[in-house]
Amino acid sequence: MNQALRDVQATAGATFTTVAEIEVPNSFGNDVEALNALQTGVVLHDRSHWGRIQVAGDDRIRFLHNQTTNNFQPLQPGQGCDTVFVTSTARTIDLVSAYVLADSVWLLTSPGYNQPLIQWMDRFIFFADQVELRDLTDTTVAFSLIGVGSDALLQTLGAGAIVGQPSNYHLVTNLGGIETRVAVGCGLAISGYTLFVAADQSAALWQCLTEAAAVPMGEQVWQRLRLEQGRPAPGQELTDDYNPLEAGLWYTISLSKGCYIGQETIARLHTYKGVKQQLWGVKLSQPVAPETPVLTNGEKIGILTSCTQANDHAIGLAYIRTKAVQPGLKVQVDETEGELIAVPFLSHEYP
CATH class of the missing domain: 3.30.1360.120 (Probable tRNA modification gtpase trme; domain 1)
Structure with missing residues (x-):
């Protein structure tokens, strides 16, 4: 120490x-x-x-x-x-x-x-x-x-x-x-x-x-x-379940540099538009435990990965199915209402 x-x-x-x-x-x-x-x-x-x-x-x-x-x-x-x-x-x-x-x-x-x-x-x-x-x-x-x-x-x-x-x-x-x-x-x-x-x-x-x-x-x-x-953290947003494109880290990826560990998978996901889920911010009325499913109209569209109190509301990050993503989309997380929000650290396409 x-x-x-x-x-x-x-x-x-x-x-x-x-x-x-x-x-x-x-x-x-x-x-x-x-x-x-x-x-x-x-x-x-x-x-x-x-x-x-x-x-x-x-x-x-x-x-x-x-x-x-x-x-x-x-x-x-x-x-x-x-x-x-x-x-x-x-x-x-x-x-x-x-x-x-x-x-x-x-x-x-x-x-x-x-x-x-x-x-x-x-x-x-x-x-x-x-x-x-x-x-x-x-x-x-x-x-x-x-x-x-x-x-x-x-x-x-x-x-x-x-x-x-x-x-x-x-x-x-x-x-x-x-x-x-x-x-x-x-x-x-x-x-x-x-x-x-x-x-x-x-x-x-x-x-x-x-x-x-x-x-x-x-x-x-x-x-x-x-x-x-919206900065993703290991053990929460950065795990064996997700890749950097899903994690919104497109700015860290070179598509032109040639072979590296994981390159074939990333290139294929980009070429064939295969990113099936995206990391987004979620504004909630109160904190909810991570790993809680995110729902809209009763259908599961994602999962909460992190959450904390912020003034009169809570803020979290969640992986959301790409086809369901829409900024401002109203969601339900456990018994708590919320909405998807864009967060500045993350991007969902190449800058």
Whole structure:
């Protein structure tokens, strides 16, 4: 556990929860303030529990190109992409963000997926492959700055060179004298950045950012934002039951890059318009347990995968039969009324 960081957060009012065996702030007692800050300023979220993997060796780009859905070949140091690890039948494993460095590629995985993905990749490293995998989760920390004020905050701290760059672009800079890798994108379809720092510098960076007016935000608000935005999560929306097209992750898929694990299935689904279900947002009058069927006119059209309270209503994600999809469609989930809504993180065709 990163005790110095936890002490700084506890002083700011944090209560903690454990995610993927890592203790992180659940709330700072300021959930309403944090939600408001997204619209008017910037929030700071601790993503210590998200996995961080270094992929090194001369064959690293070719290897990741062949293992995941996006196109790594054109990427140069300082660039990156979001990509999906899938099985041979294109079932989803995890959505990750990849950052290309001069001598390696860093992967930001979902919470608890650092070791499973290392084990998965290791299965495909053959004797002659020059690929080395290293788990950086214990030695680094990731934060996200999220909100309309994130550009201004970084400019104030002297990191204005990152502002206006494309998604996943990244560079190393000093924030308050602390060496930090800053990447465009916060894991949601909201303006923001992801910051990587050595674990022993994380408490100092957290303090620097909050002193610069970033409002601390806990995991409780993140989970609400995840559902309002529509970001799918492993074990809920990303499982052996679904593929990336169904999961609304079309932007992570290259149709032109050639062979990779799961490519034949994805190409066939696209060519023959075989996507039979789609991930959509669902607005409900009250929370409902995941795995509850979604009905319309008494007919099952899908299944709820996640749900949480959001002000005077609940918000969830659900896989819906493609032929039944219609934004605003009235649905019944258990005894609760709701409607399908589009969510900004997901797309259902190529951008």
